[in-house]
Amino acid sequence: MAEHALPTQERATVLRKERLAGDHVRLVLDAPRIAPWTRAGQFVHVLCPPEARLRQFAQAKGRVLAPGQSVSDSSHLPLLRRPLSVHRLCGREYMQDRLRSGPFSPGPPGSPRQCTGLELLFRVVGTGTAALAQRESGETVDLIGPLGNGFVVGPNAAEAVLVAGGIGVAPLLALAQELRLLGRAVTALVGTVAADKMPLGVDPQLDRSFADEQLDFMLREFDQIGARSVLVGEREHGMLVTEYLEPYLERHRARVEIYACGPKAMLAEVVRIAGGRPCQVLLEERMACGLGACRGCVVKVRVGGRPRFRTVCKDGPVFRGQDILWDETT
Amino acid sequence: MKPTLAVTIGSLQLPNPVLLASGIIGYGTEYQEVAVLGRMGALVLKSTTLAPRAGNEPGARVVETPAGMLNSIGLENPGLEALIREKLPQARTLGPALIVSLAGETEEEFAELVRRLEGQEGIAALEINISCPNVKAGGMAFGVDPAIAGSLVGRLRPLTRRPLIPKLTPAAPDLVAVARACQEAGADALALINTIPGMAIDVRSRRPKLGANFGGLSGPAIKPVAVLRTCQVARGVQIPVIGMGGIWDAEDALEFIIAGATAVEVGTAVFVDPHRPLDILHGLSAFLAEQGIGSIRELVGTLQLNEAGEPCMP
Numbered sequence: 001m002a003e004h005a006l007p008t009q010e011r012a013t014v015l016r017k018e019r020l021a022g023d024h025v026r027l028v029l030d031a032p033r034i035a036p037w038t039r040a041g042q043f044v045h046v047l048c049p050p051e052a053r054l055r056q057f058a059q060a061k062g063r064v065l066a067p068g069q070s071v072s073d074s075s076h077l078p079l080l081r082r083p084l085s086v087h088r089l090c091g092r093e094y095m096q097d098r099l100r101s102g103p104f105s106p107g108p109p110g111s112p113r114q115c116t117g118l119e120l121l122f123r124v125v126g127t128g129t130a131a132l133a134q135r136e137s138g139e140t141v142d143l144i145g146p147l148g149n150g151f152v153v154g155p156n157a158a159e160a161v162l163v164a165g166g167i168g169v170a171p172l173l174a175l176a177q178e179l180r181l182l183g184r185a186v187t188a189l190v191g192t193v194a195a196d197k198m199p200l201g202v203d204p205q206l207d208r209s210f211a212d213e214q215l216d217f218m219l220r221e222f223d224q225i226g227a228r229s230v231l232v233g234e235r236e237h238g239m240l241v242t243e244y245l246e247p248y249l250e251r252h253r254a255r256v257e258i259y260a261c262g263p264k265a266m267l268a269e270v271v272r273i274a275g276g277r278p279c280q281v282l283l284e285e286r287m288a289c290g291l292g293a294c295r296g297c298v299v300k301v302r303v304g305g306r307p308r309f310r311t312v313c314k315d316g317p318v319f320r321g322q323d324i325l326w327d328e329t330t
Numbered sequence: 331m332k333p334t335l336a337v338t339i340g341s342l343q344l345p346n347p348v349l350l351a352s353g354i355i356g357y358g359t360e361y362q363e364v365a366v367l368g369r370m371g372a373l374v375l376k377s378t379t380l381a382p383r384a385g386n387e388p389g390a391r392v393v394e395t396p397a398g399m400l401n402s403i404g405l406e407n408p409g410l411e412a413l414i415r416e417k418l419p420q421a422r423t424l425g426p427a428l429i430v431s432l433a434g435e436t437e438e439e440f441a442e443l444v445r446r447l448e449g450q451e452g453i454a455a456l457e458i459n460i461s462c463p464n465v466k467a468g469g470m471a472f473g474v475d476p477a478i479a480g481s482l483v484g485r486l487r488p489l490t491r492r493p494l495i496p497k498l499t500p501a502a503p504d505l506v507a508v509a510r511a512c513q514e515a516g517a518d519a520l521a522l523i524n525t526i527p528g529m530a531i532d533v534r535s536r537r538p539k540l541g542a543n544f545g546g547l548s549g550p551a552i553k554p555v556a557v558l559r560t561c562q563v564a565r566g567v568q569i570p571v572i573g574m575g576g577i578w579d580a581e582d583a584l585e586f587i588i589a590g591a592t593a594v595e596v597g598t599a600v601f602v603d604p605h606r607p608l609d610i611l612h613g614l615s616a617f618l619a620e621q622g623i624g625s626i627r628e629l630v631g632t633l634q635l636n637e638a639g640e641p642c643m644p
Contacts (some may be wrong), residue, residue, distance in 0.1 A: 007364055009364055066493070076397035076549065076550045076578070077396065077397065079398065079598075079602060116593050144604070158488070192582075200545070286392055286393065286394075288392045288598075288601045289361075291361060292360050293354065293356035293361055293376075294392070294403065295406040296391045296392035296401060297391070298385070298391065299388050308384075309406065311383055314360075
């Protein structure tokens, strides 16, 4: 990998916080050292306790916090960083009209993008995400990133079908951006337990010619960048996104590439439905280091026909779906 | 005059007493982009076994707990050949002295590891891991019994002139006896504590949160346990002690040093903030300057127990 794409630690500034449906929070961060090198599917390792608390603790211990240096407070709650996929990149190359029209040359692989901001989208589920959700505009968040191997995308003719389950939609928006930069046709099939739990903008009024046959809802963030989207609500439509995917692929005989993120059971089903079609999946796992050192986040994958453990943080989080030995990890 | 942080552990001369613990930075290179490794007193590499080990099955291998974490990696490592061929040459470029950590299931495996490393350059000392809670054979079984621990160290002693540093477990019923047995068998120093066996349960599924059911607890939560153990062992032996367990900042490191540790190791804190070790180094210098102490060595074991209290020995 190119030298400049190596992970760095950066104290990013919160530009905006949005509280969204279903206990979701979106943080828009100014991260000029990390964002230009970040690609869809990569993640940042986030120190969750609020900075104000950290500063108080450092000062109480008689020390001054140097730039780039962080401390945790004496309660050490929550202790470990949280890995969060990059949800969306912001900057000149990611302006909506450019992405909508595409293709726009994103430059050679490994080169920096004209982009200084990145967004994180997460659901408040525990101490880490609860602490992170307390951040306000102007406060900072300590990040290590970009980490892991993102999605492998290239300029080809195949339609990209993105399949998301729940919060798995977060990194797929960044992927849609990346694909639109390359001028690729993108369809996002997004599963949710109920439309009112969906953090993205659900809009039944969007251009119906864009929507697929029997489903009504579309997602504004995908529409803004010229990507088709279909929201599959378990409550509204009585089906899972994978139950929509299978007939969808049968109807659309054209060449497709599948990219998926969501619960492991959903991903296993997506891979089964994908059959021999190209299928990349983004896995989530609890992590300590995030750098491939501690070996805490392994999954079992087929390497050269044999089962091997691979780290989600360093070898992934994106894997070829067909390589994953699901029975061992679900 | 600038205070000195240099310490001596057996024949090992280190520029400062802040080491990185085994199992944290892998073989070093994994962390070189985000941590300042070159300034460390020494790096303890991930425990290596004779043959490659895949480690425990997937399912959670790490779980956060209050002020700490449980891990059950199961000594995943690429084995001795990969250490010699690939990992050591890379780690040598990082700068600090390297302490190679060895794990075996039998005395003979440990002996084979020591013998096969004899021809290799750039190894400052050998850590003998007799305290891993996450393997079925070997590991902690060596570290809970003084006779077994002493026998192992006695077997390894004639095989090398390198410093031998057994790493001890707080799960030993009589840790000081294990420490003394290691000393009598020829150990040059002792490292402690390894993680404390622990469990966390998901109340909804009524299953352990770790895939392996239980694992080793580390992080700030274990620091008071580690400080007491360091104090007890340091008072029970004449060889140097390397103290660790939940060290976050310089003040924590000083607790271990005052309790009797000649050097300390930082572990879990590095996961949270890769700058912790460097911050500890700066903090130690600042403390010595503030206190008008010329050398960190003057602080080792200077703990004054309260007269009215207990003698602290088990």
